[in-house]
Amino acid sequence: MWDRSSVRRDVYPPIREALEEMSPGLDCCMYCGNHMADTVDHFVPKSRCALRTFYWPNLLLACSTCNSRFKGSKHRSDGLVGSLLIDPTRENPFDHLDLGLTSGIYRPVEGSPKGSWTIEVLGLNAGKRPRARSSAWLNLPDDLMGWADARSSGDLKGMKRKLYRMLNQPFADVCFAALHKAATEEAHQIFAEEDPQVLELLRDKELRAALQV
Numbered sequence: 001m002w003d004r005s006s007v008r009r010d011v012y013p014p015i016r017e018a019l020e021e022m023s024p025g026l027d028c029c030m031y032c033g034n035h036m037a038d039t040v041d042h043f044v045p046k047s048r049c050a051l052r053t054f055y056w057p058n059l060l061l062a063c064s065t066c067n068s069r070f071k072g073s074k075h076r077s078d079g080l081v082g083s084l085l086i087d088p089t090r091e092n093p094f095d096h097l098d099l100g101l102t103s104g105i106y107r108p109v110e111g112s113p114k115g116s117w118t119i120e121v122l123g124l125n126a127g128k129r130p131r132a133r134s135s136a137w138l139n140l141p142d143d144l145m146g147w148a149d150a151r152s153s154g155d156l157k158g159m160k161r162k163l164y165r166m167l168n169q170p171f172a173d174v175c176f177a178a179l180h181k182a183a184t185e186e187a188h189q190i191f192a193e194e195d196p197q198v199l200e201l202l203r204d205k206e207l208r209a210a211l212q213v
């Protein structure tokens with residue numbers, strides 16, 4: 001049914017639009033973070049479980065590379081419980097992946113085979129991705145400070161603008177990784193070299209709520 005022309009015409013576009021709204025960054029692939037994601041992918045492939053073809057939590061926005069090239073290797077052991085890929089609809093990726101903010105490189109959280117497999121299969125550290133993440137990290141403090149300045153002067157528009165920038169930059173995962181790290185016990189060590197205001201803002205309840213953390 002998924003491939004029927006009526007489904008392609010009437011069902012597929014609203015699903016894609018809803019997923020685009022939910023994706024971090026601008027239409028970013030929910031697997032690799034690449035921008036320009038324009039296909040709806042089934043986390044558990046249709047061939048493995050046809051009953052999940054129209055099951056909302058099984059649908060993710062994906063770039064064409066992730067949707068096709070990795071299809072065979074996404075679910076190494078078996079489609080349902082055996083998947084070794086992180087399922088972003090049910091798991092917090094940061095339980096399995098640790099992003100070095102300065103290096104922009106993902107490493108598996110110790111003892112997480114899912115983390116290693118996801119990095120390998122999706123090529124999270126391939127090409128210029130680490131460099132792009134690293135520059136996203138360099139830009140983040142400016143946006144945080146800008147948001148705080150706008151708040152102290154009661155500039156609601158300015159606050160919104162900064163939030164929009166943080167949420168819609170191509171590598172929005174960097175912002176979420178920083179927010180995650182800021183809430184850990186090691187936060188003071190991790191952000192030791194930054195302006196202390198950066199950690200303070202990453203822990204700011206209003207900001208976290210606005211970013212839906």
Ligand SMILES: [Zn+2]
Pocket residue numbers: 029030031032033034062063064065066067
């Ligand atoms: Zn992708």
